[in-house]
Amino acid sequence: MFFEGPEKKVELALAPGRPSLRARGLDYWKGIVAKSRAQILSSLSNETMDAHLLSESSLFVADDWLTMITCGRTDLVAAILQLCADLGHDAFEYLIYERKNAHFQEYQPANFFDDARRLSQAMPGKSFRFGDGDDHHVFLFHLDKPYAPRPDDLTLEILMHGIDPQAARVFMSGPQRKRDFIKEKSGVWSLLGPGFQVDDHLFEPVGYSLNAIRGVEYYTVHVTPQKIGSYVSFETNCVDEGADAIVGRVLDVFKPQSCDVVLFQPAGARRKVACAYPLKRSVKQNLACGYRVSFDHRFKPVDGAAPAFEIVI
Secondary structure (H helix, E strand, O other): OOOOOOOEEEEEEEOOOOOOOHHHHHHHHHHHHHHOOOOEEEEEEOOOEEEEEEOOEEEEEEOOEEEEEEOOOOOHHHHHHHHHHHHOHHHEEEEEEEEEOOOOHHHOOOOHHHHHHHHHOOOOEEEEEEEOOOOOEEEEEEEOOOOOOOOOOOEEEEEEEOOOHHHHHOOEOOOOOOHHHHHHHOOOHHHOOOOOEEEEEEOOOEOEEEEEEEOOEEEEEEEEOOOOOOEEEEEEOOOOOOHHHHHHHHHHHHOOOEEEEEEEEEOOOOOOOOOOOOEEEEEEEEOOOOEEEEEEEEEOOOOOOOOOOOOOO
16 A cells, blocks of 8 residues: 655765775675665666665665665664674764654654664764654764765755656556656656666556666665655755756656755855745754755645545555
8 A cells, every 4th residue: 555765864984994895795785785674676886886776775885985775664774783783883984874754654663763772872973853843854863973074075865745646657567667668758867967877677566766876976766656655755966067956857857745855065065955845944954973954845835625535445
């Protein structure tokens, strides 16, 4: 009846002089992913990064940093704790764990407070909530350690709820729903910059994931098109054209009922993100690990009342 699209995410970087993460090889990363209750489905690589498409979202591994995103009923913290056991948290220059509020929290193996307690037993950290507890929000835990991001170190996330039924229909599997069909009809590929390698997967019976890489830059898109809990996440560290333009193009493709726009940038930066959707809640916070995080919850205005949604048990 449903799938938990809202995700958990970890990003970490190694301190200088540590052995390469990529050199640990595919079998090692299969084991880390398995710790989170997911599997690697396919991979692509370039000269600086490996991108793994997972049964539940994505893993990007460079020599000195990684980003791992998981959805469904995964336990991402178990994978993080395995990395801590293998590398030692003193090997991390920074670590950020993020968790979107779930649609169906009662079916999750743990909540954020459980996660933060487990992480705090392995490393010193601080925890925050961005957004209202009774509305859309994002939880964040970070390693409590000073860090100075590069001036161009930006990551943009667009987390969308209630996607347009016409947009969702493209991601329903069937004999006509092949890769070329997705490429031509979904609009997702139009969001990518030139020169990116692409790996994507259409799940049975519904759902879609895409990774794209160019050098150290990446895009990742994950679509949960079910009527109950429809959701899309879009993330990139390629923000050269400006966050405003990216947000506008993404919303044009999926036309969600609401979205959370999350921007990570160096603490001294003051980039803002404009959006055609009205703003309901805005939160900004400088973190002790050197990043400034902004969270904007936005919504699409509606005319009149909608019918109740019938739930078939």
